[in-house]
Amino acid sequence: MSEKEQRGLSNECLPSAAEHRAPHRRQPHPYVAVDVVVFALGADGLKALLVKIAQGPLSGAWAFPGGFVGLDESPDAAAAREVHDHTGIRNVHLEQLYTFGGPDRDPRSRVVSVAYIALARGGERAPHHSTKYGEATWFAVRRLPPLAYDHGRIARMALARLRAKLAYTNIVCNLLPPTFTLTELQHTYQAVLARRLDRRNFRRKLLALGLLTRRPGARRGNHRPAALYAFRRRSPIVISIL
Amino acid sequence: MSEKEQRGLSNECLPSAAEHRAPHRRQPHPYVAVDVVVFALGADGLKALLVKIAQGPLSGAWAFPGGFVGLDESPDAAAAREVHDHTGIRNVHLEQLYTFGGPDRDPRSRVVSVAYIALARGGERAPHHSTKYGEATWFAVRRLPPLAYDHGRIARMALARLRAKLAYTNIVCNLLPPTFTLTELQHTYQAVLARRLDRRNFRRKLLALGLLTRRPGARRGNHRPAALYAFRRRSPIVISIL
């Protein structure tokens, strides 16, 4: 994810180089921010983390965690920092969602915001509450409150992207613990997709893909123990899963 | 860390809390630019527009057209402006590709760049040459020269995205004139995908989808006239095509 893009030295040689070479130097220009949609599995379905805006005219409204991109950090790093600050989680899976930059997103100042999706492994955790960060809470994605700014749009796009990628990547491994049962895997799919899948077809398909490997031991509960599996590879793979 | 300071005081948590703090804080922050990969159909396959960097250490190198995003325009508008300035084309199909923003892309000024894909209808046109913009040329995507900055990466990502979207959207309509023959449509797919498709299967599949409508008349050449078709809708549709 880290975009170490070497634009090179004087980037003002961008394609349209000449145009902005000197002229735009030192002129007011948009701020750059990130907004992060952090998804996690809760007991009752897929959750997303929201924070309550503490100041300004929109105080009290809910929004996704986010903040400015510093001069010396990439948007990816800024997104990772935001996730860590709000959840304490490091090494979440992060991927860029879309960049929103309309001049009227926020009437008070021009902000171009790079939205990210983050997937937190192993279910929701207690978010960090503090005066610094204000109230933060996990909401069921099906019952999000009204969101500030254009975050409603971000929410819809994030969920659509996540659902789409479930079908053709191994992205789901970022929502699961290292080992899991096939039923847990299926429940994860069902929680994200918000629809039921046929157990027999699901198991056959997933096993046939060869992405999983059997792990020793079993999950024991009140009933018949379930075999444990893990993803053979956690690096992103593009394959037709569903 | 300077990271924290950059982001402002208390609650950078608010994704946009930061935003309304922005006006009060005047500190250096990254520039925002766009880079546009303009695709068009040429007689011998898919083309992309490149401009030659005229100034700076990389002068002489090729890159995609791009430029800074002004305070009062959206990245989308900036991308459209770039395309128009270099090609004279308005109303191209534009879609966001990815945002690149590593801090070390430019030692002198930090630039976060939003990359776009643009599709020019009706084949390549003579690009605008001028002292302001320098030399601009259409290159076959299979034989792009070495590119400045990380534009090689942008090129690979743009082509991969375009190919992927051919299979599940009606995006191809943005590369074609209003009416076209099925053979022209197939050639467009083949040019982008760089592989051959079976004519009978292709025609059956496309017609079965119901996205096309027959147009009166026929394309006459040296041989049997070909029926003309048009897309029923040009608004983006998500459907499995291939």
Place this chain on the structure above:
DNA sequence: CCAAAAGTGTTGGTCTTACACCCATGC
């Protein structure tokens, strides 16, 4: 022995792929 979840196969329909021949036209 009962409840609850784990585990397993088959079948019918649909979709995909591969492939060969006739048609309409301009020259």
Place this chain on the structure above:
DNA sequence: GCATGGGTGTAAGACCAACACTTTTGG
């Protein structure tokens, strides 16, 4: 009449969706 691209059908295999019963365990 012939060269060229336009237009059509079919058959075999792969894939997908629907569906019910047996197994294992804890209590």
